[in-house]
Amino acid sequence: MRSLSTLRAGSVLREHDRSGGVVVVEHDRETSPTRVPWHSPAAGSDESHVDASPTPARPSLMADAFLYDAVRTPRGAGRATGSLHTLSPIDLGACVLDALRARTGFDREPVEDVIFGVGDAVDDQGANLARAALLHAGLPESIPGAVISRFCASGLDAVNIAAAKVAGGQGELVVAGGVEMMSLVPIAGTGGAWGSDAGFNTTSNFTPLGVAADLLGTLEGHTREQVDAYAVESQARAARAWEEGRFARSIVPVHDFNGELRLARDEHLRPGTTLDSLARLKPAFAGMAAKGGFGETVKRRY
Numbered sequence: 289m290r291s292l293s294t295l296r297a298g299s300v301l302r303e304h305d306r307s308g309g310v311v312v313v314e315h316d317r318e319t320s321p322t323r324v325p326w327h328s329p330a331a332g333s334d335e336s337h338v339d340a341s342p343t344p345a346r347p348s349l350m351a352d353a354f355l356y357d358a359v360r361t362p363r364g365a366g367r368a369t370g371s372l373h374t375l376s377p378i379d380l381g382a383c384v385l386d387a388l389r390a391r392t393g394f395d396r397e398p399v400e401d402v403i404f405g406v407g408d409a410v411d412d413q414g415a416n417l418a419r420a421a422l423l424h425a426g427l428p429e430s431i432p433g434a435v436i437s438r439f440c441a442s443g444l445d446a447v448n449i450a451a452a453k454v455a456g457g458q459g460e461l462v463v464a465g466g467v468e469m470m471s472l473v474p475i476a477g478t479g480g481a482w483g484s485d486a487g488f489n490t491t492s493n494f495t496p497l498g499v500a501a502d503l504l505g506t507l508e509g510h511t512r513e514q515v516d517a518y519a520v521e522s523q524a525r526a527a528r529a530w531e532e533g534r535f536a537r538s539i540v541p542v543h544d545f546n547g548e549l550r551l552a553r554d555e556h557l558r559p560g561t562t563l564d565s566l567a568r569l570k571p572a573f574a575g576m577a578a579k580g581g582f583g584e585t586v587k588r589r590y
Contacts, residue, residue, distance in 0.1 A: 304556060305372035305469040307380030308360025308443070308540075353454040356394075359387045359540050363554045366470030371551040372542060373471040377406075377413045380542065381421025381467050387540040388463070395427060400459030402433045403450050405442025405466035408477040409435055417467055437478075440497070442466050489581070493589050498573035499582045503590065516566040527559035 361380055364372035372380065381404065389395050404418035419433030438445045443466025450464035481488045483496060495503065505515060529535060530553065541552040577583035 304366050305364035305370055305375075305380070305471050306361050307377070307384050307467045308358070308465050350455050351457060353451040357388060357392050359384055359391070359538050361540055361542050362551045363556050364471070364542075364551050365555045368471060370471045371555055372469065375469075375542070375544060375550065377417055377467045377469050377472070378421045378424045379544075380469065381417060381465075382425035383542055384465060384540055385422060385425040385427065385463070389425070389427075394461065394463065397461050399427070399431045399461050399463060401450070401453065401462050402427075402431060403436060403446040403462065403464040404433070405436050405438065405444065405446035405464075407437060407439045407442045407468055408473045408475065409437055410473060410478045412472045413467065413469060421467070422463075442468075483580075486581070489585065493585055495582055495586055496573070496576060496580070499577045499586065502571070502573055502577070503586045507590065512567075512571075513563070516563055519566060520561050520563055523558050523561040526554070526557055530554070530557065 361372075361383055364370040367373070385402075402418045402422045404421065406413050406417050409415075409417065416433050416435055418435055422431055422433055423429060436442055436446050436449060443464075446464040446466055450459075450462040453459045453462055476483055483489065483494060488494065504510075535554075539552070542550045544550050577586075
């Protein structure tokens with residue numbers, strides 16, 4: 289699960305295994321400010337005028353939504369040797385739900401919904417993962433669950449939907465987040481025409497995100513050396529943040545069903561990354577661009 293969040297009186301909330309982005313939302317209703325309405329011009333008049341006298345304000349249909357708390361599991365390597373590979377997506381989902389409940393006691397109030405973003409909702413991540421995870425966490429069976437997929441933005445969209453439900457008066461307490469276990473379900477694991485249908489790819493100019501990133505770098509004039517330098521700095525900052533304990537309040541260690549610790553720290557960090565080590569790597573998406581014909585697509589379009 290990606291991260292877990294709680295909202296009160298307001299709004300909330302990939303090759304990795306993780307869970308989080310869970311949100312609890314409540315709201316306070318407000319009334320809109322006094323309005324000064326515009327009126328149509330009087331008959332025979334050449335001017336519009338404004339009636340400055342205030343009119344009674346209607347109660348607003350929109351409420352404020354507030355993010356109350358957020359947690360996440362450490363990010364595990366998205367491969368069979370990753371520390372979280374032997375667990376299930378519902379284990380990670382239940383892990384952050386348990387942590388959020390312990391920190392906030394959100395289940396003392398009626399929970400209207402639990403919404404999870406899942407990029408590829410198939411196989412172990414299939415069906416209604418949000419509902420399964422909340423039941424796995426021992427939450428009441430009266431709480432519903434829903435899943436949203438917008439690929440890499442799935443967890444963020446789940447949080448936005450939770451906030452919108454609260455703002456629109458469809459709930460006062462909503463939990464939202466996301467789960468993605470790429471050691472079990474690879475990217476594009478759901479199949480479909482998106483990226484695999486040559487005809488569709490041609491007519492829609494479909495371009496995978498990695499190839500699109502290379503395209504943007506080319507169009508904007510970013511050199512390989514510049515983006516490698518950015519990656520080196522990113523790795524250094526991540527390592528420094530961990531050493532300084534900046535994630536201490538948000539990370540939830542993951543244990544298996546025997547109570548054994550599986551992961552307590554992000555597994556993908558490479559603090560020893562240097563410009564020289566990156567320069568020795570082949571371009572990550574060159575093969576995809578050539579094999580899938582996506583390179584020719586972007587050349588034709590741009």
